[in-house]
Amino acid sequence: MGRERETPKEQQQVSYTVEQLVAVNPYNPDILPDLENYVNEQVSLQTYSLDANLCLLRLYQFEPERMSTQIVARILVKALMAMPAPDFSLCLFLIPERVQMEEQFKTLIVLSHYLETGRFRQFWDEAAKSRHIVEAVPGFEQAIQAYAIHVLSLTYQKIPRPVLAEAINIEGLSLDKFLEHQAANGGWILEKGHGRGQLIVLPQNEFNHPELKKSAADSVPLEHITRIFPILG
Amino acid sequence: MATNYDYEEAPATYDEAHRQDLGYDPNFVPDSVKSLVVHLYRHIREKNVYEIHQMYEISFQTLSDRLFKDTPWPSVDAVAHFVDNDQVFCLLYREMWFRHIYARLSPTLKQRIDSWDNYCSLFQVVLHSVVNMQLPNQWLWDMVDEFVYQFQSFCQYRAKMKNKTEQEIALLRQYDQAWNVYGVLNYLQAFVEKSNIIQILEQEKEGLEQFTATDGYDYSGGSNVLKVLGYFSMVGLLRVHCLLGDYQTGLKCLLPIDISQQGVYTSVIGSHITTIYHYGFANLMLRRYVDAIREFNKMLLYIYKTKQYHQKSPQYEQILKKNEQMYALLAICLSLCPQVKLVEETVNSQLREKYGEKMARMQRYDDEAFAIYDELFSYACPKFITPSAPSFEEPLVNYNQDAYRLQLKLFLYEVKQQQLLSGVRTFLKVYSTISLGKLANYMEVDDPTLRTILLTYKHKTHAVDSEGKVISNADVDFYIDDDMIHVVESKPVKRYGDYFLRQIVKLEGVINDMDRIKLD
Numbered sequence: 001m002g003r004e005r006e007t008p009k010e011q012q013q014v015s016y017t018v019e020q021l022v023a024v025n026p027y028n029p030d031i032l033p034d035l036e037n038y039v040n041e042q043v044s045l046q047t048y049s050l051d052a053n054l055c056l057l058r059l060y061q062f063e064p065e066r067m068s069t070q071i072v073a074r075i076l077v078k079a080l081m082a083m084p085a086p087d088f089s090l091c092l093f094l095i096p097e098r099v100q101m102e103e104q105f106k107t108l109i110v111l112s113h114y115l116e117t118g119r120f121r122q123f124w125d126e127a128a129k130s131r132h133i134v135e136a137v138p139g140f141e142q143a144i145q146a147y148a149i150h151v152l153s154l155t156y157q158k159i160p161r162p163v164l165a166e167a168i169n170i171e172g173l174s175l176d177k178f179l180e181h182q183a184a185n186g187g188w189i190l191e192k193g194h195g196r197g198q199l200i201v202l203p204q205n206e207f208n209h210p211e212l213k214k215s216a217a218d219s220v221p222l223e224h225i226t227r228i229f230p231i232l233g
Numbered sequence: 234m235a236t237n238y239d240y241e242e243a244p245a246t247y248d249e250a251h252r253q254d255l256g257y258d259p260n261f262v263p264d265s266v267k268s269l270v271v272h273l274y275r276h277i278r279e280k281n282v283y284e285i286h287q288m289y290e291i292s293f294q295t296l297s298d299r300l301f302k303d304t305p306w307p308s309v310d311a312v313a314h315f316v317d318n319d320q321v322f323c324l325l326y327r328e329m330w331f332r333h334i335y336a337r338l339s340p341t342l343k344q345r346i347d348s349w350d351n352y353c354s355l356f357q358v359v360l361h362s363v364v365n366m367q368l369p370n371q372w373l374w375d376m377v378d379e380f381v382y383q384f385q386s387f388c389q390y391r392a393k394m395k396n397k398t399e400q401e402i403a404l405l406r407q408y409d410q411a412w413n414v415y416g417v418l419n420y421l422q423a424f425v426e427k428s429n430i431i432q433i434l435e436q437e438k439e440g441l442e443q444f445t446a447t448d449g450y451d452y453s454g455g456s457n458v459l460k461v462l463g464y465f466s467m468v469g470l471l472r473v474h475c476l477l478g479d480y481q482t483g484l485k486c487l488l489p490i491d492i493s494q495q496g497v498y499t500s501v502i503g504s505h506i507t508t509i510y511h512y513g514f515a516n517l518m519l520r521r522y523v524d525a526i527r528e529f530n531k532m533l534l535y536i537y538k539t540k541q542y543h544q545k546s547p548q549y550e551q552i553l554k555k556n557e558q559m560y561a562l563l564a565i566c567l568s569l570c571p572q573v574k575l576v577e578e579t580v581n582s583q584l585r586e587k588y589g590e591k592m593a594r595m596q597r598y599d600d601e602a603f604a605i606y607d608e609l610f611s612y613a614c615p616k617f618i619t620p621s622a623p624s625f626e627e628p629l630v631n632y633n634q635d636a637y638r639l640q641l642k643l644f645l646y647e648v649k650q651q652q653l654l655s656g657v658r659t660f661l662k663v664y665s666t667i668s669l670g671k672l673a674n675y676m677e678v679d680d681p682t683l684r685t686i687l688l689t690y691k692h693k694t695h696a697v698d699s700e701g702k703v704i705s706n707a708d709v710d711f712y713i714d715d716d717m718i719h720v721v722e723s724k725p726v727k728r729y730g731d732y733f734l735r736q737i738v739k740l741e742g743v744i745n746d747m748d749r750i751k752l753d
Binding site: 029151 | 418478480482518635642689691696712738
């Protein structure tokens with residue numbers, strides 16, 4: 001399976017082929033190299049595929065001697081970047097305990113722990129100490145900042161500037177620039193707080209503005225209604 | 234093909250050897266067995282599904298209880314000539330023969346390997362030739378269920394290398410393909426694909442196919458075997474993936490089956506329970522507590538209402554065991570996500586009776602609480618496996634607990650991360666607004682720490698569903714305005730829409746039934 005004859009056309013569609021492999025023939029030891037290449041491709045092209053990565057971790061589980069800890073580390077970093085989705089835990093479930101005891105994985109687990117428990121200051125401190133792990137994956141910083149903003153948006157209607165700064169690890173002039181950009185494009189509003197500095201008003205959503213919550217609980221999907229059309233006549 | 238068993242192989246225990254040596258002649262066929270085999274063969278040829286089901290479910294069990302309490306059934310070679318040496322019947326008979334060994338005796342390594350060979354032969358026939366049979370769903374489910382069970386059992390057995398005899402090790406080395414994880418997964422996958430079951434279910438939604446309406450049976454002269462095996466294999470795949478710790482993929486395999494509706498999976502109680510148990514467990518590990526609670530609730534209510542009808546069934550014990558395990562899982566889910574309003578009255582009172590005290594202690598989040606989470610998880614979790622081949626290097630170790638220990642560790646890790654949330658909940662229930670400073674004081678932490686706790690609360694109570702959407706499962710919610718916390722109580726909403734839809738369909742069914750009655 002995979003690429004027996006590589007015509008120029010097929011060569012262009014490598015990642016498409018990998019997704020197909022995962023969907024159609026996932027329990028196949030021969031696709032392991034394709035999946036490993038795909039991880040590297042996700043890293044360099046800043047794309048992401050949980051299914052393909054889980055497939056690879058499963059194959060590593062079936063044949064531990066073929067496991068590449070470097071690839072596994074990259075998968076975990078990509079999973080961290082997918083937060084708030086629980087992808088990081090899903091990957092850990094498939095990685096043997098003795099591998100998780102290795103230094104680089106211990107660090108990644110600590111980083112995940114900080115993010116899961118909203119300890120952004122500790123996270124950025126630890127990440128700074130582990131540059132070699134996190135800088136190997138482009139887009140890491142932005143992804144974590146997006147997650148931080150996500151959690152803050154669930155929680156705050158108005159957030160003090162220092163709290164935001166600590167969460168996204170941007171300060172001073174860079175932060176000013178960032179805030180200006182968000183105010184112009186992201187619907188953020190910058191206010192003057194009572195004597196304590198800037199207050200940032202985050203965009204309204206159903207989680208920080210409960211009155212916006214649509215009563216979705218009682219809506220019935222159209223599919224279910226179509227089932228009684230014959231009865232209603 | 235190898236014989237059913239071999240006296241020269243090292244048996245599971247000395248007692249087994251003794252018992253198998255004495256008082257058991259594999260070639261002796263009692264009249265009742267001859268009669269059963271002959272009739273069953275005839276019913277299968279005549280596609281009389283009802284009779285097949287009676288013999289399979291009742292007669293086979295009765296004879297097992299009466300004549301074969303602790304011995305194997307007669308060998309397939311001894312009965313083959315009663316059934317025209319029919320290849321398929323012999324494979325089916327052998328499958329039941331091995332199932333009996335696993336249920337009542339202890340399989341030897343050679344028997345485990347031979348059983349694998351039998352499954353391979355049987356599955357090859359179904360997948361690659363035209364099988365013109367209709368078998369009861371119960372039987373087809375049992376085959377898939379047993380196949381996965383024997384795989385799980387083999388992995389557990391293989392992982393205990395410490396006391397293996399030299400003969401056993403030699404056999405393991407020689408037959409390294411037996412119960413190979415690739416083989417198991419690929420057979421299940423092959424059934425799903427070859428049967429085209431996913432497309433059939435899709436087309437059924439548009440009225441272009443009939444499958445669920447006929448309970449999977451084929452009333453146009455064909456066979457239900459491949460289709461229904463394909464269907465049940467989806468549940469089989471969910472189960473195998475859970476055993477491996479891959480919950481995401483497991484749920485994906487189940488996706489074509491709509492568990493909000495009745496379906497072929499509910500036609501057999503064993504399949505219904507296995508599906509919901511693993512669905513719920515997978516969602517628990519994915520932190521989708523509300524989904525897990527909903528499904529456990531429905532299933533437990535169903536079992537409560539119907540278990541009396543299964544008292545005489547050979548699956549009764551299993552039903553009860555899974556029932557207890559699901560209560561334990563429900564207790565865990567509700568302790569992590571207190572949404573008691575999602576639970577039916579009857580189920581809730583059963584839950585209080587079994588785990589009321591433990592749940593109170595779990596919500597205290599001290600060392601004792603973790604011990605109880607550990608206890609319940611360990612009791613209720615699937616028997617996780619290590620799928621890779623064993624290492625034959627000295628010293629030989631037992632590693633059969635490794636997979637379970639990892640899942641438990643990660644689960645408790647998640648519980649620990651949610652440690653402070655119940656404290657927050659208690660306070661949020663009491664106040665409508667409170668300043669960060671004041672709450673920090675009450676909780677005996679500083680302001681920055683409180684902010685992180687509140688962020689954790691928000692993150693943990695807002696799960697990401699399978700489509701990437703954020704859904705709140707918080708019973709008590711809040712938002713922060715600068716340094717003021719405003720509490721929001723969520724009101725329970727009754728799902729009238731679903732209720733009315735169900736009643737409409739039910740009434741239509743009753744009216745149709747009444748119309749069919751002809752009064753003389």
